[in-house]
Amino acid sequence: MNLTNITIIGGGACGISAFIELFLQLRIAKSHREVSITIIEENKEVGKGLAFGTKQPGHILNTQADLMGIHFTEPQHFSDWLIEHDARIGSEVVDNQGENRAFTTRRLYGDYLKEQFEHYFALARNEGMDVQVIHASAKSVAREEPRFTIHLSGNMQHSCDFLVLSPGTPVADNYPDLNDKENYFGSPWPSEPILERIPKDADVAILGSSLSAVDALMTLTDNDYKGQITCYSPDGLMPRVQPADQAAMVDCKFLTLRNLHEIQRKELRNPTVKEIFRLFRKEAEAYAGGKIDWKATARTDKPAEKLLAEDIEIAKNGGDALSNIPYSLRYESSEMWKWLDESEKLKFKKWFGAYWAVNRHCMPLVNAERVNKLFTSNQLQVVPGLKEVVFDDSKNSFVLTHGDGNESVEKFVINATGPASAVKLMKSELMQNLAKDGLIEPEDAGGIKINTETMQVITGKSAYPNFYAVGHITNGLLLDVNAVWFNVKTIGNLSRHLISQIIGNPS
Incomplete structure (x- = not known):
């Protein structure tokens, strides 16, 4: 019997999460013996890529443990794992705010990813599913209706029926003359x-x-x-610096999905960046208990060392409106981002992108x-x-x-300029070849064009029925693509849609 093959390019956090969720849903639907899954990973160990393969103790996750679970709808799974393995983790947990809100080294998180993958890979085989890992680099992809042929390092090829693009966070190639x-x-x-x-x-x-x-x-x-x-x-x-107590969430009253939807309902259009910023200002001043001198919040042209010293003291005292509100909006902000027209997304990145980054993604x-x-x-x-x-x-x-x-x-x-946003700046032979061959289409706001509900890749006005993408390469149409919890959420949507195409809507 010819098995339907799903291939995942990339064995990092997103690739592992996709593999586990696809296996679980296929097994529950009792269709796992009709489908094979292949993971293509260039590193010797799955889960140990650039970010989580580090050996340096100072490389720390920038997100607390209870948001780093690899399993769909279980963001706390990693913090539960830490508690279960308390005896072996020792100094790998740092800046501990209680076991559920700990920060850990990236190398420990890499151990967690590797362990989760190996467990479910072995389980899939024991349950009779055909699964394999190919340790090679994906160089290019050829579409040969209705399948794909992936060209790999070592002059190898691999064909599949469904392709999930999960290459991890792309290194920026913004200084090619220096390489x-x-x-x-x-x-x-x-x-x-x-x-x-x-x-x-x-x-x-x-x-x-x-x-x-x-x-x-x-x-x-x-x-x-x-x-x-x-x-x-x-x-x-x-x-900026993450507050010492991140349990203090802001209950937003002004910058809410409800108020943004009200603009859509009454004005028959999407909200603008200016409208969102006005709501943010109202939210921040309500949180601060009075007017804020917004000119004084400007950070450019101020010594970095002075700002950092101030930020440390603010963090020790629970943070401020500019850091706590973006953190509290982490679940809603991605939906808000979807409701912006492309021109407004570009305005946001130009006007507020740097400030959003330093306040939302703190150290x-x-x-x-x-x-x-x-x-x-x-x-x-x-x-x-x-x-x-x-x-x-x-x-x-x-x-x-x-x-x-x-x-x-x-x-x-x-x-250390950070990951590339635009496709043309991604230091990835695969991404450059996919763009050159017309299998992906760059999005002006960054990343590639996708259907944000199903994660299918879009070129022109059509979505490929059997081609999906997840992670940082979708950074223009989605917002929190450097957050594990958000990527795992999108992987849940991807998995349900992909499996429905193979077996129909599972009961």
Whole structure:
């Protein structure tokens, strides 16, 4: 009997979650012996990609444990796992706010992912399902109606009936001219090349000042680097600090789905960014108990070290309106984002994108205090206004232009600008070939075009019936695609839709 094959490209958090949910629903429907599942993963271990394969103790999850569960509708599963395995985790749990709200190392989370995958992979085989892992890189995909042929490294090919694109968070290739330079590191991960090739007393330049840059800083400080560290970024903004007590949620009264739907109902149109910002201001002032001097909340042109010290004290006192409201809206904000027209999404990214990022995606307090020590010891500085980075052969160094034409010369450069939003900037042979061959279509706001309800890939005006995508590559049409809980939620929708195409609507 020819089995219907589902292939998942990528064995990271999203790929594992998709595999588990597809297996569970097929097994419950008693159709698991009619379907095979293949996972294509380039790393030796499933679940141990760039982010969660790290060995550095300072690489910490930026989300508390009770939102990191890999199973659909069970966001607390990881925190339950931590409690169950308390004896073995030791110092891997940091900034502990109680076991349900702990922050852990990424390497421990990688262990959790690997364990969950291995358990359900073995269970699927024991239940008689045909499952396999191909350890190779997916290079390109050919559509051969009604199937796909995936071209893999090592001159291998693999064909499937349904394809789930889950390649993980794409590294940005925003400085392609530097890729062949010996002392240029295109990503903070993996950390091994950085530790092997940068002397511990060398000065180091980090491109960016976001969470990726914090990871680079932790790599250097974990390994006792003594040289001067300089973060260069366009806006110079560092992430804010997660409140010490994140249980304090804001019960929003103004910026709500109800009020945004009322605009749709009365005006027969989607809300605008300006309307959403007005509602946010009302919400923030209600939370603060009075008027806010909004000009004073501007963070650009203010020293990063001064802002960080202030943010640490704010976090220790439970946070403020600008950090707590976005955090409290994490479940609603993605739906709000869907209700914005594409032109409004672009306005939001232009006007508020940087501020949303630093307030919504904050760093854990333990890392903030370590970064603060780098500032107070004068080992770290943040330079805003980065405009250009080039390699000067005569100096055998990198020249960074910033501010009003100022230049800095650096010997070692780590690109920590964060994941690529636009497809054209994704350092992925697969993504570039998919775009070139017309199997995916870039979305102006970032990522690729998809049906946000079913996660089917869209080109032109049509959705592929058997081609799905999940994770960061959908970042334009969806908002919280760097959050495990959100991706797991979309995977639930994807799995139900995909299985319904194979066996109809399961009872």
